[in-house]
Amino acid sequence: MKRYEIKYLLKEDVSALIGTQICVKGWVRTKRGNKNVAFLAVNDGSIIHNIQVVADPQKFEEELKRITTGACIGVEGTLVESQGSGQAVEVQAEKIVVYGEADPNTYPLQKKGHSMEFLREIGHLRLRTNTFGAVMRLRHNMAMAIHTFFHERGFFYFHTPLITASDCEGAGEMFHVSTLDPENPPRKEDGTIDWEQDFFGKFTALTVSGQLEGELGATSLGKIYTFGPTFRAENSNTPRHLAEFWMIEPEMAFYQMDELTALEEEFIKYCVRWALDHCMDDLEFLNKMIDNGLIERLKSVVDTEFVRLPYTEGIKILEEAVAKGHKFEFPVSWGVDLASEHERFLVEEHFKKPVIMIDYPKEIKAFYMKLNDHVEEEGKRQGFSGLTVQGTDVLFPQIGEIIGGSVREENYDKLMGRITELNIPMKDMWWYLDTRRYGSCPHAGFGLGFERLLLFVTGMANIRDVIPFPRTPKTAEF
């Protein structure tokens, strides 16, 4: 007998199936009823909604005894129009197979709500909840949106390595990759570990960013994007950081600043619109159970033009706010790296919409960002060079920085100047510098934390709840 997915039965026109024999399989969310009739809410993961199975308690006495919340069952029966008001169709059971019981005395999930903290302790089972089902379906959809967005625009999906030998990516502490005996590694005469005897013949680590290799792709294929896992061994304990997370890093030859920020804005709007177009059932659930402002916020982002805000102007706005009596924990002046409270003020209180901040002081940004020619007088007054770089941060309400990007410095001498100035270890980076030595071209790119995007799109409060198996300091259970 043909098995139908619940999504099909609830979303497609099944009028032709009414009165026919069908099969559904899935996990029982709740069982209720009386001695005359029993109702089973069955979910198979294809959609957030359950299908209602109606069973005669006399006929299925043995089966119903074994069926509790969490049990996995298969049902054959007649698809009928529901007599109840909560659903259009239901299955009148004629045969029930219990594939797997879920002992209610030990099965941790119940039909009532659980705290996110408790669910994190049962990461292997939390995926069976409505909330995590919704989040994971959205996660899949955002991945599809991202690939579709770039593919439609002629970008190539470019695979950068997860194991890297460069230690200058500059984005944080790295996880070492080694096959040496950690108890007794080979040592050189001076006592240091002899990495030449390691698997790759040199010191290697998990990547913190695919950008540098991505630039190699862009300077040959034109437009590429990466989409893969990234690893940071930072001891960050916040609702916005993971030790293992997924990042999207497009890199485009010949793109200038205005094209870069336009792509950033178009990209985010495309993803959010995709969620609204394809995932409304899940969004409605999350809007009801997790975050009452979710759908409204998503719609407003799609309809709003993001603000372009030069750093120097942003500082002026913040200084004016201080002058008017607004209290910040950290001081504001030209040259400081903005703290979360400053970014939140600009996004949530001043502009009340997403902000793309541009033209940062070179002193607070990475070595590869392109220098602007003009000098900010205010910067010189504060004792800085006054030089800015073509970096961008996209700042979002509630979650802060969602994208960091820049136009890259394509001039070999200027780039080397910055590398020397910042004392960056480039001994293994000759291949990166060759992009500027041979056929160097203007190019730009950005990086987006996939889970940060998901925080925004799902309304979830903690990044550990938008990835199936979060990796954070002291946590790698599942």
Add this chain to the structure above:
RNA sequence: UCCUCCUUAGCUCAGUUGGUUAGAGCACCUGACUGUUAAUCAGGGGGUCGAAGGUUCAAGUCCUUCAGGGGGAGCCA
């Protein structure tokens, strides 16, 4: 890593200035109910109060240390 809060039944939480036998809802078991919608109603079982010390006639409650977790901050995506 820093600041701060929390840890009581399987889950979510009450528990007063330290004072009899630590409570409720859900879940579970038994029963009732002719179609339920996180069903409802009645009854029942279920606790080393995170761990280890300490103060006190007396500690879930006060103190110290440790562990786990949340929120904020830093680093960033």
